[in-house]
Amino acid sequence: MSTPAVSYKRHRLPGELIAHAVWLYFRFPLSFRLIEEMLLERGIIVSYETIRLWCLKFGARFARSLRRRPAKRGDIWHLDEVRIVIGGQPHWLWRAVDQDGYVLDEILQTRRNTKAAKRLLRRLLSRQGARPKRMVTDKLRSYGAVRSKLTSSIRHLSHKRLNNRAENSHLPLRKRERIMQKFRSPGGCQRFVSVFSAVRNLFVPAASIDNAVSRHVHRVRAFAQWTNATALTV
Structure with missing residues (x-):
């Protein structure tokens, strides 16, 4: 529709x-x-x-x-998560970007574990409609566990220094978070980052x-x- x-x-x-x-x-x-x-x-x-x-x-x-x-996206996915405190409670914004820095997807979750990583990767595979040539992450073991179950055919590189593309993608949001004096609710945070990333991807x-x-x-x-x-x- x-x-x-x-x-x-x-x-x-x-x-x-x-x-x-x-x-x-x-x-x-x-x-x-x-x-x-x-x-x-x-x-x-x-x-x-x-x-x-x-x-x-x-x-x-x-x-x-x-x-x-949508513009044509790259075939290398960089996955990372960043800690955001909302109302005194820690949350994790899970984000995936391609090699050009375009945000592919992002989900705010309360967990930093295999279940949360699995949710991100499943959404990525469903929405992108294609598998990447390789996936780059930090040393968080949850990524490796999910990859072995869902995407074993994808080459997985796990090294902190290789994942600067994803880590740098958090910086604009951090700047906005300071100006906004933190997010007021998880729903408000998710709504903001969804529009914020779409506009950044375009411009x-x-x-x-x-x-x-x-x-x-x-x-x-x-x-x-x-x-x-x-x-x-x-």
Whole structure:
């Protein structure tokens, strides 16, 4: 079943402005209050609470639309997990990225064990529709246990220094976590990272793009795709 188009009906301000505010929040390390101030400088009066509601309502819709047009992903998967404390309780964000740094999937879980690793890998195999050429992880034994059960044909490299690609993918989220003064709930964290990663996947050039002209072309195409995803052309 197809996802319905994004609709801005019954909103006082135009869709272009709503989509721009949502883009600012998920693309840059900005708070709702800073975005409120940036819009005010342009003569647009809107409260930070309204911007928060826009991000809640439209962020996930934009992300789903972006995922319907996925770019071709790499065949090397880097898997890693990062500790996030929510309400005083430790959680683990399990993330998989390819060799270019694109986020393939991520799940927030309360465990750091074989069962949690199995859930991530099963989702990856189901959603990607293809098996990787090799899988790179740190020394956590859970990855090896899951790989032997589900993906024994995939070459598995387990070494901390080989997994910098996955470890570096946590840094932008860590920066946002500090600005947001931590996440308030597991559900809120999962919703945020889902949209945050979809927007980063679209706008951040792949690690293999190493010249200014190619980066410029990439961003021009990204803005065109964003315009389609936010239904601003209809």
